[in-house]
Amino acid sequence: MESIRVFAPATVANVTCGFDVLGFAVNSPGDEVILRFKEKPGIQISQITGDDGRLSKDPNLNTVSIAIQDYLQRTDWSGGIDIELHKKMPFGSGLGSSAASAVAGVFAINKLLGDKLDTPALLPSAMEGERVACGSAHADNVAPSLYGGFVIIRSYDPLDVIKIPTPKDLYAVIIHPQIEVNTKDARNILKKKIAMQDAIRQWGNVAGLIAGLTQSDYGLISRSMEDVIVEPVRSLLIPAYDVVKNSALNAGALGCGISGSGPSLFALSQEEGVATTVGAAMCDAFRSEKIDSEIYISKINEKGPQVLD
Amino acid sequence: MESIRVFAPATVANVTCGFDVLGFAVNSPGDEVILRFKEKPGIQISQITGDDGRLSKDPNLNTVSIAIQDYLQRTDWSGGIDIELHKKMPFGSGLGSSAASAVAGVFAINKLLGDKLDTPALLPSAMEGERVACGSAHADNVAPSLYGGFVIIRSYDPLDVIKIPTPKDLYAVIIHPQIEVNTKDARNILKKKIAMQDAIRQWGNVAGLIAGLTQSDYGLISRSMEDVIVEPVRSLLIPAYDVVKNSALNAGALGCGISGSGPSLFALSQEEGVATTVGAAMCDAFRSEKIDSEIYISKINEKGPQVLD
Structure with a gap:
């Protein structure tokens, strides 16, 4: 193998x-x-x-090259590698x-060199790439x-990452x-102290969500998709958040929330047809507030990165 | 059926x-x-x-009778019922x-009257019994x-209770x-506000524990049995807590913590032989601190209450 092309979700x-x-990972984009x-x-x-010219080609400043390094x-291993991103x-x-x-880079170099490491062992290198982009690993x-x-x-501390089963529908x-949301703002507006009662409600929901996912209990997944800590604060940074979220729930989504620190929203649905309806409703809701949006609908990606050819 | 005898764990x-x-429930005591x-x-x-004469026989003041009422x-239903507790x-x-x-009472009356309600519908009545004993339901x-x-x-709010699978070993x-610990003290010494970072660590552990239980992943159960919020405070009320907990872990327990608001401790183990060793070690540890203790070792009770004859 002289070269390799890899997709990461x-x-x-x-x-x-x-x-x-x-x-969780999705099939598209990546x-x-x-x-x-x-x-x-x-x-x-x-x-x-x-990238509209926004990323550096200096190997010491780019997420992919740092992860590969x-x-x-x-x-x-100390040979020569050329990277296209x-x-x-x-x-x-x-x-x-x-x-x-970062994951695409690390997965690709590992394949190219004959699977020197297993998947868990790739994680720290990918996290190093993430550190350049986000300031922390x-x-x-x-x-x-x-x-x-x-x-x-x-x-x-110690790093402990667990993959759980994905409900098939x-x-x-x-x-x-x-719109633009500064991730740093999104983190800085969070409180350093929270009410014990809110924390208990949150970890009750975490318990329910993990039980729902591992048991393919869609009703439980839906009931547990509630965030009383972060969403009430971060959603303020996203115009029309409540309108769009409600449109998703009214269209049949199991639940809806902020993707990462935003401004994207995500919704989970049981079955592709429902997801399509939910996506259209969310898109319409943003449009009614004069906000354009890109939309991605996909099954949960269960495989992680893949070699394309 | 003129009478019924019921055990609840x-x-x-x-x-x-x-x-x-x-x-979780145990097979013994109850x-x-x-x-x-x-x-x-x-x-x-x-x-x-x-009960050493500590419980009231007044039907309006006793947990069992209030739950049954x-x-x-x-x-x-408005017939006559005699209760032995x-x-x-x-x-x-x-x-x-x-x-x-409370659970034994409610389960018994439901059986005696021909299963008028299903199990989830019994919960609110049992919670009413609990309210008399604890001040809240x-x-x-x-x-x-x-x-x-x-x-x-x-x-x-709303009440949502989910039974999850029990790992078989x-x-x-x-x-x-x-020793005596006042439950009210145990609740009052908890902080009303907690650090976000501690809460995140706690719900990461909750996620791990639920995933471990539903997947029978004993290693994950063990790694997740960590409490950074309540144990550091409440364990101060239990003499020799750290010594006893460490004795359990050193004897091979998956994890160990306070049972409810204490003063009892519990430990989970994989396999009965390990549990026996763990129990003996914990008993010895209390004894070395001049504290007598009762010990119960059992499989997780998966059935809940049972009719005895």
Whole structure:
């Protein structure tokens, strides 16, 4: 194998009540990375598309190359690699854009070099890539992009990531309104202290959501998709949030919330037909508020990254 | 059927990280209730044993009779019932003593009258009994005693109780040290506000624990049995807590924590032999601190209350 082309999926972090501990992957959108051996040792980025010129081609500043560099250091390989990155999803949208790039890069280099590491061992390198983009090595997008399906990040110290089963009829709608939310603002407006009663309600919902997902209990998933801690604060940054969320629920969604730190929203639905209806309703709701949006509807991605050819 | 004798199990509420939202039932100890039809309408309590004279025989003040009265009002039945209550577990121990009595009463009257209500419909009446004993209609002991197995109390408003699967090799040790802890103190010393970072760690553990239980992943159950919110405060009320907990973990327990609001501790183990070793180690640890204790070792009770004859 002289070269490899890999797709890694976009992800929804938090998933209502599961702030900072839960995420899932979707089939669309996602990023593509192409790697080729080159004669001269070292890493170079020869091409980036779909980024409107916003990403650096300096291997020391780019998410993909940093993730790959970390992998190469850990596996003690010192040849030459050329990278192409094809961004196929919006930036700063709350869909784990940088995570998808990092995961695509790490998965691709591992395949190209003959699976030197297993999947869990790839995670730390992908997290290093995420650190460049976000300032900290969060796993809540990287882990579901790498593992596929729904992933719990139980703990960072020590790192403990658990993939749980995906109910087979579950479909995700992601809607990305054409507005900008600064992720730093989204984190800074959260309170450092919260009421015990709210925390109890939140972890009751977390318990219900995980039980619902592992048992394919769609009613329980629906009842548990409630966030009393983060949504009440962050939704204020997203114009027309309540209108769009209600349109999703009225159209039959199991639940709806902010994707990551926004501004995208996601909804989960049982069956593809319902998801299509829900997506159209959300799109209409944003349009009625004079906000354009991109919409993605897909089954939950259970495989994580994939080799394309 | 002229009379009925029913057993209802003791329960462990909270289960480390699942404060106020999780509980499970054990096979031993538990309470027994005997009901008999009597000619004169109304409820009477003819006998209470095992309570050292601490419980009232006034039907308006006793947990069992109040739970039964609530049931009879809801089912519109107005005959005569005689109650015997045989307490077979300690009071104020953190094992859900009043809950077991209330559940035994409600389950018994429902059987005696020909299963007028299904199991979920019995819960509100048992909670009314609990309200007399505890001052509030908590469900975290009543629900697992009634349903058996592990039960999530996702929400009180609306009441949403979910039974989840029990890993088949899971055994519980409960140890009741001969000391008194006032439950009111145990609740009052908890903080009303908690740090967001602690709450996130707690619901990450809740997610892991529920995933571990539903998937029979004993390692994950073990890693998730961590409580960073309540245990650090309440354990201060239990002499030698750290010593006893460490003895359980060193003897091979998956995890260990406070049962309900204490002073009992519980430990979960994989396999009966390990549970026996763990129980002996915890008993020894209390004894080395000059504290006597009662110990109960049993499989998780998956059936809830049972008719004895």
